[in-house]
Amino acid sequence: MIESLIATIDRAARYTLGLDLPAARASLRQPVEAAIAKGPLNALEAAQEWAIDNGVYTDAVLRRGVRALLKTRLEELHKEYQPHNVECYVEAKRAFADQLRGLQELAILTDVANEQHYEVDTEFFRICLGKHMKYSCCLYPEGVRDLDDAERAMLELYCERAQIEDGMSIMELGCGWGSLSLFLAQKYPKSRVTGLSNSNSQREYIEAQAQARGLTNLTIITADINKWTATDTFDRVVSIEMFEHMKNYEMLFKKVASLLKNGDSRAFIHVFCHRDLPYHFQTGEAQSWMARYFFSGGTMPARDTFSYFSSSLALERDWAVNGTHYAKTSRAWLDRMDERKDECMPWLVRCYGSEAEAKKWFQRWRVFYIAVEELFAYNGGNEWFVGHYLFKKPSVE
Numbered sequence: 001m002i003e004s005l006i007a008t009i010d011r012a013a014r015y016t017l018g019l020d021l022p023a024a025r026a027s028l029r030q031p032v033e034a035a036i037a038k039g040p041l042n043a044l045e046a047a048q049e050w051a052i053d054n055g056v057y058t059d060a061v062l063r064r065g066v067r068a069l070l071k072t073r074l075e076e077l078h079k080e081y082q083p084h085n086v087e088c089y090v091e092a093k094r095a096f097a098d099q100l101r102g103l104q105e106l107a108i109l110t111d112v113a114n115e116q117h118y119e120v121d122t123e124f125f126r127i128c129l130g131k132h133m134k135y136s137c138c139l140y141p142e143g144v145r146d147l148d149d150a151e152r153a154m155l156e157l158y159c160e161r162a163q164i165e166d167g168m169s170i171m172e173l174g175c176g177w178g179s180l181s182l183f184l185a186q187k188y189p190k191s192r193v194t195g196l197s198n199s200n201s202q203r204e205y206i207e208a209q210a211q212a213r214g215l216t217n218l219t220i221i222t223a224d225i226n227k228w229t230a231t232d233t234f235d236r237v238v239s240i241e242m243f244e245h246m247k248n249y250e251m252l253f254k255k256v257a258s259l260l261k262n263g264d265s266r267a268f269i270h271v272f273c274h275r276d277l278p279y280h281f282q283t284g285e286a287q288s289w290m291a292r293y294f295f296s297g298g299t300m301p302a303r304d305t306f307s308y309f310s311s312s313l314a315l316e317r318d319w320a321v322n323g324t325h326y327a328k329t330s331r332a333w334l335d336r337m338d339e340r341k342d343e344c345m346p347w348l349v350r351c352y353g354s355e356a357e358a359k360k361w362f363q364r365w366r367v368f369y370i371a372v373e374e375l376f377a378y379n380g381g382n383e384w385f386v387g388h389y390l391f392k393k394p395s396v397e
């Protein structure tokens with residue numbers, strides 16, 4: 001049974017990839033045996049994972065595979081939401097929002113998600129990301145090609161859309177390695193900027209940068225937003241790609257509203273989203289590679305998901321940023337990682353514990369960046385993209 005399965009995988013690899021796997025056959029035995037013990041479907045998944053981890057697939061094959069999975073995912077979502085049947089569609093959208101609202105916590109699996117990305121060695125991200133260390137979609141207007149410039153273009157757009165002025169107090173939720181918090185503290189010296197994230201290493205990096213740049217108007221808090229309670233209020237609350245880690249937007253919006261001063265204050269949120277069909281990143285199913293290794297507990301909101309949670313925040317304005325901006329961003333991260341592979345490896349060894357694990361994770365990070373690029377490039381960037389939202393506190397009559 002095992003021999004014939006390995007032979008099938010070998011044959012499939014030769015047909016689909018034009019590759020012979022004789023040397024790999026011995027290494028396949030252990031994962032295939034382990035997978036068979038769990039059930040027949042697992043064997044295929046284990047073989048796929050093994051092929052990914054060992055860099056067997058060419059990029060062209062990986063990209064084709066990701067696009068095929070995205071097509072299947074969309075077909076499943078269409079079955080689930082039945083967008084052609086307006087009554088079912090509206091009910092299903094409402095049910096998704098109710099499900100989020102019914103959860104006891106703001107976010108789930110926060111420790112796993114934190115380990116997957118945010119406690120990975122900062123030096124690894126210094127290699128992949130641009131000089132602002134922006135770990136989110138950047139902006140490539142006409143003429144911008146360089147990642148550093150694209151980071152800056154998006155940071156400037158936030159300032160404009162969030163209507164930020166010098167002297168304001170600003171709270172950033174999910175501040176990452178400080179791309180926006182450091183930028184704001186530098187651009188608006190009379191402002192007081194506070195950033196929050198659940199990662200210690202992010203805080204250490206930002207504090208060192210603030211010190212090196214002589215910035216004294218920036219404070220970084222390390223806390224899980226689930227458990228953190230605010231004591232201050234602000235003119236602006238901003239958040240860039242943190243809400244995708246969250247579930248209960250009702251509770252989250254209440255928290256954001258509690259952070260806003262009365263009067264002219266505003267909250268500006270940047271999330272990635274699907275144009276109309278929201279879903280959870282789920283583990284434990286065939287297409288869940290992304291959820292398992294990179295996005296446990298994550299949510300793909302729809303462009304209009306926030307509109308179901310309007311009791312604490314009133315939407316003033318929204319915008320869409322075409323997904324191709326994210327595709328270019330992720331491609332830039334991939335290219336930088338590939339170009340500086342030798343520099344990357346020691347940090348991956350330090351993070352994942354051994355040479356063998358580091359080699360595996362290098363491949364997984366490659367597939368992650370490729371998958372992000374393909375997701376946001378799908379359908380010309382009009383299927384999955386980035387939403388920007390400006391909220392104010394609802395006026396009390």
Ligand SMILES: C[S@@+](CC[C@H](N)C(=O)[O-])C[C@H]1O[C@@H](n2cnc3c(N)ncnc32)[C@H](O)[C@@H]1O
Nearest residue numbers: 118134135136174175176197198224225240242
């Ligand atoms: C995709 S990164 C974006 C980082 C940054 N805003 C940027 O644009 O570069 C998401 C951020 O949200 C933070 N985050 C995720 N879940 C969190 C939680 N439960 N509590 C606090 N921060 C969280 C992560 O640590 C990380 O800083």
